[in-house]
Amino acid sequence: MVKVKKIIVFPAAAIFLLFIFFPAFSKIQEIKQETRELNERIENIKKENSLLEEEAKKLTSDDFxxxxxxxxxxxxxxxxxxxxKVLPED
Structure with missing residues (x-):
């Protein structure tokens, strides 16, 4: 009888814990993915900003x-x- 209870209780507890923790785990993975995407976007914007700063510097100091x-x-x-104006040949 005790053996039968163990056979039922442990899988039931595992399923219960799975239902409790799986949505949280899924949300954590989603947030990690979003963080990676935002960090990539930040890096791209930093590169673009650097290029724009360089061009602005040239536009204020380089006559040529x-x-x-x-x-x-x-x-x-x-x-x-x-x-x-040279037109391309068709």
Whole structure:
């Protein structure tokens, strides 16, 4: 009789504990995954921020870079210059 109770009680207790701890374990795994994704996003933003800071520094101190940006992005030319656009062959 005691043996039968042990056979029933231990698996029942294991199943009960599984139902109690599995949702918490699942939530912990979900939070860990979210943390990894956020850390990756932070690293990407830090890299982008570093590149932007570098460009901002160039735009305030490097005359050649300022001229390059003005020519390429804004289409500014020097007096007497003519801009030619080369079209790709189809």
């Amino acid at each position: 870079y300022i001229e390059k940006v003005a020519r390429e992005k804004m289409g500014i030319t020097k007096k007497g210059e003519t801009i030619y």
